[in-house]
Structure formats: structure tokens, C-alpha cells
Amino acid sequence: MDSSAQTQPQPTNAAGSAEKKNGEVLIRLDGIKKVFVTDEVETHALTGIHLDIHKGEYISIAGPSGCGKSTLLSILGLLDSPTEGAYTLNEQPVANLSAEQRSRIRNREIGFIFQAFNLIGDLTVYENVELPLTYRGMGAAERKRSVQVSLERVGMSHRTKHYPSQLSGGQQQRVAVARAIVGKPSIMLADEPTGNLDSKNGEAVMELLRDLHREGATICMVTHDPRYVSHAQRTFHLFDGRIVQET
Amino acid sequence: MALALVLLAGAGLMIRSLAGLWRVDPGFNPHNVLTFRLALPPAASTTPEAARATWHQLQDQLTAVPGIQSASLTVGAMPMAGDSEMPFWLEGQPKPPSQAEMKQAITYLVQPDYLKVMGIPLQRGRFLSSADNEHSPIVTVIDERFRRLYFGNQDPIGRSINFDIVNITAEIVGVVGHVKQWGLDTDATSSMQAQCYFQVNQIPDQFVPLLAGYSGFMLRTAGSPLAQVGSIRDALSRMNSQQVMYNVQAMDEIISGSLAARRFSMVLLGIFAALALVMSCVGIYGVISYLASQRTHEIGIRVALGAKRRDVLRMVLAEAARMALLGVAIGLVAALGLTRLMANLLFGVSPHDPLTLAGVATLLMMVALAGCYVPARRATKVDPMVALRYE
Structure with a gap:
């Protein structure tokens, strides 16, 4: 565990403790709010989130269903925009970025691992892992090298021509991890990565994330499984859209 | 899409055929030419002299009508409107044993201004004149096709032709251009090509009363020919109220009418092709909309x-293009087989005309891509947050 990990609750501001860390700040959230409006009903999904994530850090976001974990992760992954507040990624404010610029950042800086794997069924393992590099405009030879390295890293290089439906859940999630790391992103966002796996496969995926972290990856994981919360250096507990505790 | 391509190919070939036909030179200038048939009063054709006097007077009266530039009586054949043939043999050659074995020539019985009215080019010698009358030796003018078929490289001027059926021998005094008597499309393949012209005044006396009942007029007008009909009718009525003009037509109409069957086929094919095109467009719109909605989750991923918006747009359009290409390929194969069946409807264009097939294939591809552009644009606006929850 990082020496800066807080043991005392920090109900609304987790940035303060993070600033005690020596590492370079990769992500900074300042007063983030997210309000969904449907049929004149306002739902406050996130309220006043302050959060710093440093390079090379492994953090987890925990909390009960509906507390705003996934919404927070979506904002971190530039899939959604906050209603209020400032989000800075790699010292660059993202609020005024165009859709094109956000796509570029998602492609180059962020790796996604989803609970439901989200592999594309019509593409082979190789093509699924290659996809982010294709959108980057990388040459075929370089893509091939990167995909092979990535698949070897997750132990799936022998399944390149298989389709997702021919793989077990654990194997699919390993392919999803390979896809997330293939572009060497600044940060990996994992949304309940073990949610659809049995304990053995779940443990294997978590071990993989731990290995990646040891190798220098920055990981932000959403989970409500207490067994995996402890894998992170810091854990932010969300409740009703607020960070109520950092451990 | 395949069916649409076959129909479009058919319509395209018909359009090209008609366009080709409109470019065909009929051998005369049909613009501003009015034609009509004329029923003469019985007294006008009781004797050859009376008939000839009436014809002469008619030409004078009609030429005097304001807006009429030239006029000619015509008996016998009229280009694309009526035919009249006579068997013949050339002077100096043995007479065939029977008329059935003689050559046939299309015969135009006209007045000297006919060439001016019709704008037919004079190629050699002279045309018929007012000096060619019932008292002078019978002369004839042949067309260029007659010359080529029966005189080859020899000069026909001064040679004579025997027309056994009316028992005359006529000396050739000139050669004029060929007129497409049988229509713009079929004239070249018609078995009867040779044409000859006679002065109406030189019709043998015994035939004059008979032919007077089949006379008509061709007039060149300064403006729209049909606009002159009222004043012509007035002039004829002033001359003799029993004279009746009928079957009034502009020459342009006659040519247009000769293409009516082809135009009908083209319009019919065009309507079906347009319907098929619209249905293809709507069909591909529906299919691509459905496929794009089925891929919402994938698009979200x-x-x-x-993936940028243009990546998503390209992906959806590429899928549509693949489907459209398959339809076009099947359609091209079908069109290559089926357009052969309409070969006899075509003119100057092959049933497998590559330009037409490429043109309709391109048109169909463009329509197909236009049809799927809306669903493709919609796909680019997929919210990844919503899409990733969409399973």
C-alpha cells in the first residue's frame, strides 16, 4: 500500500490526501457533479467529487449499487461529461474538448475493461485487440507486433483466430485486458472486471491487473467485491454520489 | 437492387436508343413543315386539265398566305406518312418478263417547290421545274440511293427509266439526297430504298382524275406550322368552300409519332425503373437502419x-456499399442476360452497352449510399454510455 493511503474517512474531498503523494498527478477531479434529468425529475448521480489519481497508482472505487461508481468511471473515461466541475487529464482540462479530441484521448490515453467484456462478436480475438490501434492509424506491421505482445502478456496468444463466443468468460476478460493495454494507455479504467467471472477466473484477472500495476500501469477499478478492494493502494467509498471515505 | 438494375439498364438502353434516333438525319429538314391531305370538289378532277388547273391555283393561293414560304402538292408517297411504289427497269437493259420481277422504286409526285419545302439537298443535275409539264418529255429525279444501287459509279443524268405500269419512260435529270421514307430507325434495313420524283403535271392524263383524290400538300412556314392552319383553311375556303383539308400534322409530329412505340417502351421501363429505384432506396434505408440499430452496442464499444464519428460513418456505409455491390453484381449478370431480349427495340446501341451498364450501376450505388446515409449519420450519434448498457 502507498504510504499516502488514508485510513481516516474523507467524506467529500479525496484530493487533499492525494496531494500528499509524491507522484505526478494524472487525473484531477474538482467539484464534479452529475445530474440526470428525465421527465422533469432530477437525479443527482454525483455531488462534489474531488479526486486526484497519480501516475502508477492503483485505486479502487467501491460502493453499493446506484451510488454513482459507473457514472464516475464514465466521466473519467470521457464517455460522459459532468454537469459541473473541472476534470483535468495529464494537466489538460477536458471540458472544452471536441468529440474528435475526446475520441483521440480515449484511444491513446485510456484503456477500458468492462464487466461484460464488451468484445465484438464478429471479430476474432486478434481483430478485437487490434481495434484501438486501427483507430489510431497505426501501420499493419506495428499493429501486429503490438497485438502479439499484448496477447502474450495475458496468455491468449494461442487463441488469435478464435471468436469471443468460442472462449470462456475468463478468457474473454483476458482478451479485453489485452485490448485495454495494447495501446499503452496512461490509465486503465476497469468497471467491475470480475463481475461476470467465477472466483478462479476473477482471481486470475485481478492477478493480471496487479502484474500490470507492478509494471507501472495506472489503474482505476470500480468494484463492490471486498476481496478485490484490498488490491488497490487507495479505495474511495462512494455513497449517494459522494466520496464518504478514503482508505 | 438487382431487379432495379435490370429495369434501369433497360430504360437506359431505350433512352440511348431514342437519343441516337433523334440525332439521325431524316434526309430533309422537318422543322416548320406542315402537311395535310386535301379533298377536292368533284368538279375539280373531272378532266386532267381541270385537275392540273386546280393544283396550280392551289399552290398559288397557299403560297400567298402570309407566313407560308413555299408549298408543294404531293401525290403518292409522303415521307413517314404514306408510300407509293412503281416497278421499273432501266432503259438499255432487258425488260424483266413480269412486273413481279422488276425492281421497285418509291414514287413521289410533286411540284417544283417540293425540294425547297422539304430542304432535301440537290446532288446532281436539276430538280423538276414548271417547264416540265404535260407537253414536255417526262423527266424524273432519282435519289442518291437509287443512283448507287443501279448506276454505281456511272453518271445517271440523261439515262432513262421505264415505268411499265403507267407506260412511261422518264429521263433522269437530277439526283437528290435520300429521304428516310420508312422511319428514322427502320429505313436503313428496308428492302425498298430507291426513290424517284415526278412533276404532278406530267402524270399521264388517264391517271390524273384517279390520283387527284389522293392529293395532299406540304408547306414550309416561317414560324410554328400548326399556327398557320387557320389562315390556310380560310384561303382554301375562299377558293372553294367544298375543299376540305384533313389529317393536318406538323412534320416534327410525324417523326415523333414514328418513334411512339419506342418512346412508350422507354416510358414504361422508365416508370418501373424509377419505382424500383425508389423501392431500392427505401429498402436499403430500412435494412441499414435495422442493421445499425442491431449494432448499437458494438458501435458503443x-x-x-x-472510433471517431467518421470511423462509424465509414463502417456503416461500407456495410451498405457491400450489400449494394452484391445487388449490383447480381443485377449486372441478370441485365447481361435479359437485355438481349430487347435487342430489336434498340437502335445504335448494343444490349450490353458498357457505358449504359456502368452508368446505371453507378446511379444505383449512389442512390443506395444516399439511402443509407441517414441511418449511418444516426449511428454516428450513438451515445456510448447508452450503447454500452444496450445488450
Whole structure:
């Protein structure tokens, strides 16, 4: 565990403790709010989130269903925009970025691992892992090298021509991890990565994330499984859209 | 799409055929030419002299009508409107044993201004004149096709032709251009090509009363020919109220009418092709809309991984293009087989005309891509947050 990990609750501001860390700040959230409006009903999904994530850090976001974990992760992954507040990624404010610029950042800086794997069924393992590099405009030879390295890293290089439906859940999630790391992103966002796996496969995926972290990856994981919360250096507990505790 | 391509290919070939036909030179200038048939009063054709006097007077009266530039009586054949043939043999050659074995020539019985009215080019010698009358030796003018068929490289001027059926021998005094008597399309393949012209005044006396009942007029007008009909009718009525003009037509109409069957086929094919095109467009719109909606989740994943809007647009359009190409390929194969069946409707264009097939294939591809552009644009606006929850 990082020496800066807080043991005392920090109900609304987790940035303060993070600033005690020596590492370079990769992500900074300042007063983030997210309000969904449907049929004149306002739902406050996130309220006043302050959060710093440093390079090379492994953090987890925990909390009960509906507390705003996934919404927070979506904002971190530039899939959604906050209603209020400032989000800075790699010292660059993202609020005024165009859709094109956000796509570029998602492609180059962020790796996604989803609970439901989200592999594309019509593409082979190789093509699924290659996809982010294709959108980057990388040459075929370089893509091939990167995909092979990535698949070897997750132990799936022998399944390149298989389709997702021919793989077990654990194997699919390993392919999803390979896809997330293939572009060497600044940060990996994992949304309940073990949610659809049995304990053995779940443990294997978590071990993989731990290995990646040891190798220098920055990981932000959403989970409500207490067994995996402890894998992170810091854990932010969300409740009703607020960070109520950092451990 | 395949059916649409076959129909479009058919319509395209018909359009090209008609366009080709409109470019065909009929051998005369049909613009501003009015034609009509004329029923003469019985007294006008009781004797050859009376008939000839009436014809002469008619030409004078009609030429005097304001807006009429030239006029000619015509008996016998009229280009694309009526035919009249006579068997013949050339002077100096043995007479065939029977008329059935003689050559046939299309015969125009006209007045000297006919060439001016019709704008037919004079190629050699002279045309018929007012000096060619019932008292002078019978002369004839042949067309260029007659000359080529029966005189080859020899000069026909001064040679004579025997027309056994009316028992005359006529000396050739000139050669004029060929007129497409049988229509713009079929004239070249018609078995009867040779044409000859006679002065109406030189019709043998015994035939004059008979032929007077089949006379008509061709007039060149300064403006729209049909606009002159009222004043012509007035002039004829002033001359003799029993004279009746009928079957009034502009020459342009006659040519247009000769293409009516082809035009009808083209319009019919065009309507079906347009319907098929619209249905293809709507069909591909529906299919691509459905497929894009089925791929919402996938699009969400791709957007999350960094796909830009243009990447999504390209992906959906590429899928539509693949389907359209398959339809076009099947349609081209079908068109190559089926357009052969309409070969006899075509003119100057092959049933497998590559330009037409490429043109309709391109048109169909463009329509198909236009049809799927809306669903493709919609797909680019997929919210990845919504899409990733969409399973």
C-alpha cells in the first residue's frame, strides 16, 4: 500500500490526501457533479467529487449499487461529461474538448475493461485487440507486433483466430485486458472486471491487473467485491454520489 | 437492387436508343413543315386539265398566305406518312418478263417547290421545274440511293427509266439526297430504298382524275406550322368552300409519332425503373437502419475504444456499399442476360452497352449510399454510455 493511503474517512474531498503523494498527478477531479434529468425529475448521480489519481497508482472505487461508481468511471473515461466541475487529464482540462479530441484521448490515453467484456462478436480475438490501434492509424506491421505482445502478456496468444463466443468468460476478460493495454494507455479504467467471472477466473484477472500495476500501469477499478478492494493502494467509498471515505 | 438494375439498364438502353434516333438525319429538314391531305370538289378532277388547273391555283393561293414560304402538292408517297411504289427497269437493259420481277422504286409526285419545302439537298443535275409539264418529255429525279444501287459509279443524268405500269419512260435529270421514307430507325434495313420524283403535271392524263383524290400538300412556314392552319383553311375556303383539308400534322409530329412505340417502351421501363429505384432506396434505408440499430452496442464499444464519428460513418456505409455491390453484381449478370431480349427495340446501341451498364450501376450505388446515409449519420450519434448498457 502507498504510504499516502488514508485510513481516516474523507467524506467529500479525496484530493487533499492525494496531494500528499509524491507522484505526478494524472487525473484531477474538482467539484464534479452529475445530474440526470428525465421527465422533469432530477437525479443527482454525483455531488462534489474531488479526486486526484497519480501516475502508477492503483485505486479502487467501491460502493453499493446506484451510488454513482459507473457514472464516475464514465466521466473519467470521457464517455460522459459532468454537469459541473473541472476534470483535468495529464494537466489538460477536458471540458472544452471536441468529440474528435475526446475520441483521440480515449484511444491513446485510456484503456477500458468492462464487466461484460464488451468484445465484438464478429471479430476474432486478434481483430478485437487490434481495434484501438486501427483507430489510431497505426501501420499493419506495428499493429501486429503490438497485438502479439499484448496477447502474450495475458496468455491468449494461442487463441488469435478464435471468436469471443468460442472462449470462456475468463478468457474473454483476458482478451479485453489485452485490448485495454495494447495501446499503452496512461490509465486503465476497469468497471467491475470480475463481475461476470467465477472466483478462479476473477482471481486470475485481478492477478493480471496487479502484474500490470507492478509494471507501472495506472489503474482505476470500480468494484463492490471486498476481496478485490484490498488490491488497490487507495479505495474511495462512494455513497449517494459522494466520496464518504478514503482508505 | 438487382431487379432495379435490370429495369434501369433497360430504360437506359431505350433512352440511348431514342437519343441516337433523334440525332439521325431524316434526309430533309422537318422543322416548320406542315402537311395535310386535301379533298377536292368533284368538279375539280373531272378532266386532267381541270385537275392540273386546280393544283396550280392551289399552290398559288397557299403560297400567298402570309407566313407560308413555299408549298408543294404531293401525290403518292409522303415521307413517314404514306408510300407509293412503281416497278421499273432501266432503259438499255432487258425488260424483266413480269412486273413481279422488276425492281421497285418509291414514287413521289410533286411540284417544283417540293425540294425547297422539304430542304432535301440537290446532288446532281436539276430538280423538276414548271417547264416540265404535260407537253414536255417526262423527266424524273432519282435519289442518291437509287443512283448507287443501279448506276454505281456511272453518271445517271440523261439515262432513262421505264415505268411499265403507267407506260412511261422518264429521263433522269437530277439526283437528290435520300429521304428516310420508312422511319428514322427502320429505313436503313428496308428492302425498298430507291426513290424517284415526278412533276404532278406530267402524270399521264388517264391517271390524273384517279390520283387527284389522293392529293395532299406540304408547306414550309416561317414560324410554328400548326399556327398557320387557320389562315390556310380560310384561303382554301375562299377558293372553294367544298375543299376540305384533313389529317393536318406538323412534320416534327410525324417523326415523333414514328418513334411512339419506342418512346412508350422507354416510358414504361422508365416508370418501373424509377419505382424500383425508389423501392431500392427505401429498402436499403430500412435494412441499414435495422442493421445499425442491431449494432448499437458494438458501435458503443468502438466509440469507447476511440472510433471517431467518421470511423462509424465509414463502417456503416461500407456495410451498405457491400450489400449494394452484391445487388449490383447480381443485377449486372441478370441485365447481361435479359437485355438481349430487347435487342430489336434498340437502335445504335448494343444490349450490353458498357457505358449504359456502368452508368446505371453507378446511379444505383449512389442512390443506395444516399439511402443509407441517414441511418449511418444516426449511428454516428450513438451515445456510448447508452450503447454500452444496450445488450
